[in-house]
Amino acid sequence: MKQKRVLTIQDISCVGQCSLTVALPILSAMGHETAILPSAVLSTHTGGFKGFTFRDLTDDIDPIMDHWQKENLQFDALYTGYLGSPRQISLIVNHWDRLKAPGAVTVIDPVLGDKGKLYPGFSSEFPDLMARFCANADVILPNLTEASFMLHEEYIEDHHTPEYIERILKKLVGLGCKHALLTGVSFEEGKLGVATLNGDNQKVSYYFRDFIGGAFHGTGDVFASSFTGAYVNGKSLEDSAKIAVDFTVKSIECTVDDKSHWYGVKFEQALPYLCKLCGTI
Ligand code: PXL
Numbered sequence: 001m002k003q004k005r006v007l008t009i010q011d012i013s014c015v016g017q018c019s020l021t022v023a024l025p026i027l028s029a030m031g032h033e034t035a036i037l038p039s040a041v042l043s044t045h046t047g048g049f050k051g052f053t054f055r056d057l058t059d060d061i062d063p064i065m066d067h068w069q070k071e072n073l074q075f076d077a078l079y080t081g082y083l084g085s086p087r088q089i090s091l092i093v094n095h096w097d098r099l100k101a102p103g104a105v106t107v108i109d110p111v112l113g114d115k116g117k118l119y120p121g122f123s124s125e126f127p128d129l130m131a132r133f134c135a136n137a138d139v140i141l142p143n144l145t146e147a148s149f150m151l152h153e154e155y156i157e158d159h160h161t162p163e164y165i166e167r168i169l170k171k172l173v174g175l176g177c178k179h180a181l182l183t184g185v186s187f188e189e190g191k192l193g194v195a196t197l198n199g200d201n202q203k204v205s206y207y208f209r210d211f212i213g214g215a216f217h218g219t220g221d222v223f224a225s226s227f228t229g230a231y232v233n234g235k236s237l238e239d240s241a242k243i244a245v246d247f248t249v250k251s252i253e254c255t256v257d258d259k260s261h262w263y264g265v266k267f268e269q270a271l272p273y274l275c276k277l278c279g280t281i
Pocket of ligand 1: 011013018019042044045046047082111119217218219220221
């Protein structure tokens with residue numbers, strides 16, 4: 001199979017196992033060439049460290065992407081995560097059409113928040129801009145917090161009903177993307193998983209695993225990166241979702257007994273398992 005060149009746009013959190021430090025090793029392990037456009041540089045992620053630094057790289061986007069265009073560089077996939085400012089959205093949209101290779105796929109993880117709250121520093125207008133950005137995607141991967149902010153729907157933490165989840169999925173596809181994948185779905189105590197709405201056949205699918213107690217930072221990025229790696233390799237929406245859930249669960253299992261490791265998951269130890277799941281080894 002021809003190797004795919006995947007462009008990922010998200011921040012560099014120097015310490016904390018999220019964003020690019022997660023996406024790059026995962027995409028590489030899945031056989032892809034990686035290219036990056038860092039949206040911001042932070043000393044750590046914003047989920048629990050105090051006094052982190054933040055350098056916004058919005059002004060570097062135009063010159064970087066202009067240079068790529070002059071070099072006739074093209075990408076087989078775009079995967080976006082945490083963005084450094086609302087203005088980055090229109091810059092990315094403006095350039096992407098000229099940089100995408102024929103048949104390129106776009107995966108947008110609309111990183112906005114978790115547990116019913118926006119991440120620190122995001123304005124209340126950001127979810128509406130992100131919702132409009134989602135129209136450009138083949139697949140979007142919000143958690144329930146992000147979906148409810150983008151759709152102005154009530155956020156319900158657990159004990160979901162199929163009606164609630166399917167209403168959200170339909171509204172997500174209504175944003176203009178091809179397929180929607182929702183994480184953090186739970187119909188019964190002790191089970192947690194994802195729901196997908198496939199825009200090709202309107203089919204809703206679910207995949208659940210046993211819930212592991214505790215809060216695990218960075219699992220959204222582990223999930224989105226492995227989903228993207230599988231999807232770009234030609235797996236279906238549903239199979240990519242299953243691979244990403246199983247890899248995320250394995251990464252949590254590698255971490256759960258180490259109480260000192262509160263800031264991320266040890267996904268590195270689960271990479272051989274991911275390669276087996278995907279058939280890369
Ligand atoms: O994992 C999402 C994420 C990405 N980047 C930064 C973050 C977070 C979540 O807190 O703070 C900087």
